[in-house]
Amino acid sequence: MTTTARALPLAKRYDTGILRWVTTVNHKDIGVLYLVTAFTFFLVGGIESLLIRLQLGEPNNTLLSPEAYNQIFTMHGTTMIFLFVMPLMAGFGNYVVPLMIGARDMAFPRLNALSYWLFLFGGLLLYSSFLLGGAPDAGWFAYAPLTSTQYSPTHGMDFWVLGILMTGVGSTVGSLNFVVTILNLRAPGMKMTKMPMFVWQQLVTSFIILFALPSLTVAATLLFLQRNFSAPFYLAPQGGDPLLWQHLFWFFGHPEVYILILPAFGIISEVLPVFSRKPIFGYSAVAYSGVAIGFLGFTVWAHHMFAVGLNPIADAIFSLDSMIIAIPTSVKIFNWIATIWGGKINFKAPFLFAVGFIAMFIIGGLSGVSLATVPIDFQVEDTYYVVAHLHYVLFGGSVFAIFAGIYYWFPKITGRLLSDRVGKLHFWIMFIGFNLTFFPMHILGLLGMPRRIYTYGSQYGWDTLNLLETIGAFIIALSILTFLWNLFTSLRGGEKAGNDPWDAHTLEWTTTSPPPAYNFAAIPTVHSRRPFWDQKYPHLAD
Amino acid sequence: MSRKKIFSPQKILLTIGLLSGLGLAGCAGSPTWFEPASSNAALITHLGTIIFGIAIAVFVIVESLLIFSVVRFSRKRDGEPAQIEGNTRFEIAWTAAPALILVVVFFLSLQTLTRVAYSPATDPAGAPASANALHVRVVGHQWWWEFDYPDQNIVTANELHVPVNTVVNFDLESVDVIHSFWVPQLAGKTDVIPGHVNHAWFQASQTGTFHGQCAEFCGTEHALMRFDVVVQTSDQFQAWVTQQQAPVATMTGAAAQGEQLFLNGACIACHTINGTKAQGKVGPNLTHLASRSLFAGASFDNNAANLKRWLSDPPAMKPGTQMPNLHLSQSDIDALVAFLTSLK
Numbered sequence: 001m002t003t004t005a006r007a008l009p010l011a012k013r014y015d016t017g018i019l020r021w022v023t024t025v026n027h028k029d030i031g032v033l034y035l036v037t038a039f040t041f042f043l044v045g046g047i048e049s050l051l052i053r054l055q056l057g058e059p060n061n062t063l064l065s066p067e068a069y070n071q072i073f074t075m076h077g078t079t080m081i082f083l084f085v086m087p088l089m090a091g092f093g094n095y096v097v098p099l100m101i102g103a104r105d106m107a108f109p110r111l112n113a114l115s116y117w118l119f120l121f122g123g124l125l126l127y128s129s130f131l132l133g134g135a136p137d138a139g140w141f142a143y144a145p146l147t148s149t150q151y152s153p154t155h156g157m158d159f160w161v162l163g164i165l166m167t168g169v170g171s172t173v174g175s176l177n178f179v180v181t182i183l184n185l186r187a188p189g190m191k192m193t194k195m196p197m198f199v200w201q202q203l204v205t206s207f208i209i210l211f212a213l214p215s216l217t218v219a220a221t222l223l224f225l226q227r228n229f230s231a232p233f234y235l236a237p238q239g240g241d242p243l244l245w246q247h248l249f250w251f252f253g254h255p256e257v258y259i260l261i262l263p264a265f266g267i268i269s270e271v272l273p274v275f276s277r278k279p280i281f282g283y284s285a286v287a288y289s290g291v292a293i294g295f296l297g298f299t300v301w302a303h304h305m306f307a308v309g310l311n312p313i314a315d316a317i318f319s320l321d322s323m324i325i326a327i328p329t330s331v332k333i334f335n336w337i338a339t340i341w342g343g344k345i346n347f348k349a350p351f352l353f354a355v356g357f358i359a360m361f362i363i364g365g366l367s368g369v370s371l372a373t374v375p376i377d378f379q380v381e382d383t384y385y386v387v388a389h390l391h392y393v394l395f396g397g398s399v400f401a402i403f404a405g406i407y408y409w410f411p412k413i414t415g416r417l418l419s420d421r422v423g424k425l426h427f428w429i430m431f432i433g434f435n436l437t438f439f440p441m442h443i444l445g446l447l448g449m450p451r452r453i454y455t456y457g458s459q460y461g462w463d464t465l466n467l468l469e470t471i472g473a474f475i476i477a478l479s480i481l482t483f484l485w486n487l488f489t490s491l492r493g494g495e496k497a498g499n500d501p502w503d504a505h506t507l508e509w510t511t512t513s514p515p516p517a518y519n520f521a522a523i524p525t526v527h528s529r530r531p532f533w534d535q536k537y538p539h540l541a542d
Numbered sequence: 543m544s545r546k547k548i549f550s551p552q553k554i555l556l557t558i559g560l561l562s563g564l565g566l567a568g569c570a571g572s573p574t575w576f577e578p579a580s581s582n583a584a585l586i587t588h589l590g591t592i593i594f595g596i597a598i599a600v601f602v603i604v605e606s607l608l609i610f611s612v613v614r615f616s617r618k619r620d621g622e623p624a625q626i627e628g629n630t631r632f633e634i635a636w637t638a639a640p641a642l643i644l645v646v647v648f649f650l651s652l653q654t655l656t657r658v659a660y661s662p663a664t665d666p667a668g669a670p671a672s673a674n675a676l677h678v679r680v681v682g683h684q685w686w687w688e689f690d691y692p693d694q695n696i697v698t699a700n701e702l703h704v705p706v707n708t709v710v711n712f713d714l715e716s717v718d719v720i721h722s723f724w725v726p727q728l729a730g731k732t733d734v735i736p737g738h739v740n741h742a743w744f745q746a747s748q749t750g751t752f753h754g755q756c757a758e759f760c761g762t763e764h765a766l767m768r769f770d771v772v773v774q775t776s777d778q779f780q781a782w783v784t785q786q787q788a789p790v791a792t793m794t795g796a797a798a799q800g801e802q803l804f805l806n807g808a809c810i811a812c813h814t815i816n817g818t819k820a821q822g823k824v825g826p827n828l829t830h831l832a833s834r835s836l837f838a839g840a841s842f843d844n845n846a847a848n849l850k851r852w853l854s855d856p857p858a859m860k861p862g863t864q865m866p867n868l869h870l871s872q873s874d875i876d877a878l879v880a881f882l883t884s885l886k
């Protein structure tokens with residue numbers, strides 16, 4: 001392998017400051033743009049969730065009107081899924097994948113920039129609805145016919161459709177770019193079976209996006225035609241069918257869950273080995289279980305529809321498929337624990353977040369199996385139990401993994417380390433706040449509290465738990481402030497990272513922090529799954 | 543920071559125990575399916591107890607493994623760990639174990655599903671069709687429930703009466719958007735979908751009043767789309783049927799004045815009063831309004847004071863409701879409420 005001490009001459013930089021960011025086609029710049037924009041949307045979606053929790057903090061509260069509440073929870077869900085987790089993972093992918101596979105950039109740098117700008121403007125378009133007559137108000141899965149002009153007369157749903165379509169085109173283009181990059185631009189010697197696990201999960205995720213998004217695109221386009229050109233696809237009185245929406249939407253919507261969680265699996269599978277000072281346990285099992293989840297994810301959409309009155313045989317089949325997915329998922333969890341097992345743990349913030357991820361994801365997985373049990377689903381679906389489940393998967397899962405990734409790669413991106421002490425403080429505040437907010441939701445669901453209600457009476461015995469959740473939400477907000485503080489102080493005066501602060505395994509750590517525009521002066525040749533580790537520790541090589 | 547203390551399994555269990563304790567404290571009066579009041583809901587509760595038991599056991603085992611490995615291998619020591627890349631035997635074991643558990647879960651689930659999915663009074667393969675089954679048509683409206691008893695010729699709203707120990711078969715229809723029919727203590731959800739007629743059933747096993755609610759987000763007042771199910775002995779139920787079938791009594795005094803206002807006002811465009819020219823179908827049937835204990839999606843106590851507030855400005859009480867503010871004068875409101883409270 002070649003050292004990176006040698007630098008290549010660069011073309012004269014005419015673009016600095018803001019112009020650089022607007023005109024950039026470099027994968028690392030675009031990655032940073034994705035990360036910063038998506039994180040900003042996370043803060044916006046977070047403020048929306050605080051409004052939701054304030055409203056539900058006490059029974060019969062009148063802080064928000066029902067109209068405002070419905071817009072806010074719709075935007076919260078839409079934002080967190082389409083404008084935060086998805087693009088944030090794309091941000092990591094953009095920054096890290098070319099570095100990990102020893103490439104100089106993505107395969108199509110200009111298309112890559114296009115994906116980002118489509119995402120940004122799609123998000124802004126969606127948010128402009130607040131100023132232009134009202135935000136969408138039919139929930140993030142926008143069930144027909146509530147989305148028709150008759151029941152949702154503002155232009156909110158039109159903004160929703162156009163925003164979703166625009167970010168969707170961005171994701172599609174971005175995914176194609178990932179697929180081509182990963183299949184074609186790997187450094188010499190890096191066979192598919194030697195790719196870092198994060199790259200594997202990005203590859204599978206990109207394929208899922210390519211096959212799932214068309215269904216959403218069709219569904220949303222039909223909705224747009226219905227709302228603006230009187231084509232009653234989803235309107236029963238004119239011969240349409242509201243269930244058509246549900247099938248089209250969930251055929252996308254369930255794979256979407258894996259789009260949000262597989263990159264998180266990838267991050268965890270990078271962080272755990274590095275901080276346990278061991279290779280990932282069962283590389284093939286972890287990689288292929290991701291592929292299996294990707295395929296199976298397309299066969300379970302109707303488990304969101306057990307109560308619509310499909311026949312019980314269909315229910316049973318979709319239930320079986322959903323349970324089967326739990327198998328590759330548990331395989332991953334056991335492999336991660338086995339990766340830690342016998343290691344020599346370097347107990348740093350990224351590791352702590354990764355362990356928090358596993359601990360919380362287990363809960364989300366188990367509640368998922370209970371939801372796949374059809375008769376139980378009849379009782380708990382559309383209650384706070386589901387809200388608890390999805391947050392244990394997407395917050396306890398994806399968000400904890402995202403922070404693991406941020407603490408892990410921040411030094412590579414900025415050249416400075418985030419404070420580890422503040423990072424651990426951030427973790428514990430977030431861990432406590434998260435569980436205080438979301439664990440009681442399981443119980444509230446079992447106590448009969450439906451989701452998406454803007455108010456409830458005190459006669460149902462839901463008051464105390466709701467108050468507790470609201471307090472928990474503000475503790476999460478405090479943890480995010482702690483993180484932002486860490487971010488700003490570390491950017492200014494954080495410890496210098498050097499090339500390889502974690503004694504890591506993969507190629508991105510062989511180059512400088514931040515890496516030069518061209519990443520590697522000479523493209524490295526790869527012989528194993530942990531090229532950098534093997535170079536540093538030849539006697540412990542794979 | 544001493545992570546060993548914070549990470550200890552006892553503390554985590556304690557926290558969970560505490561939270562569940564709080565949950566149970568809140569239980570009084572909650573519409574929870576853990577206190578089932580029908581034979582079919584009891585089946586689901588039974589299944590739920592088993593599945594949650596399995597889940598908690600798996601949770602404890604896997605989280606303990608995780609915590610143990612983290613605590614154990616955080617200790618400082620010399621040398622690098624063995625670079626183990628996998629172990630086929632272990633990997634087969636932890637693929638097979640969850641698979642086995644899931645097979646059990648799936649079959650338990652299937653067993654319960656076949657029993658709750660088909661009503662025993664219509665199941666072609668099951669028990670003989672019972673002639674005593676009660677048939678109710680449920681119609682979802684933004685944001686209230688209509689209950690029609692075609693065999694008894696009764697139409698009412700937001701308060702469903704059924705006899706105990708009798709199979710009740712429901713046909714579910716919607717006139718606008720998707721709703722979901724749910725009475726946690728009596729039956730799981732079945733969606734109410736425009737253009738489809740869905741079916742649900744239950745057989746209540748004890749008398750009492752049970753809380754029901756719309757469980758599919760259906761717009762502005764989804765939260766105030768509730769209803770009550772009153773399970774009665776068969777004598778009480780018969781008495782209720784007789785009362786609901788009775789024609790409207792002859793009104794006197796202020797009530798008679800209110801009746802005239804009603805029949806000559808806007809009300810008849812939307813409301814029905816049996817045997818009069820008021821045949822509107824937009825809002826609830828008011829023939830026996832005063833026999834119901836709640837109104838407007840079972841959201842407010844049905845008394846004169848609340849009805850006056852309602853008539854003076856419905857959207858002020860229930861923002862978004864389909865009943866508009868009719869700008870009635872105070873004296874008209876008083877007369878109308880005198881009439882409405884006489885609709886026993």
Ligand SMILES: [Cu+2]
Nearest residue numbers: 721756760767
């Ligand atoms: Cu409803």
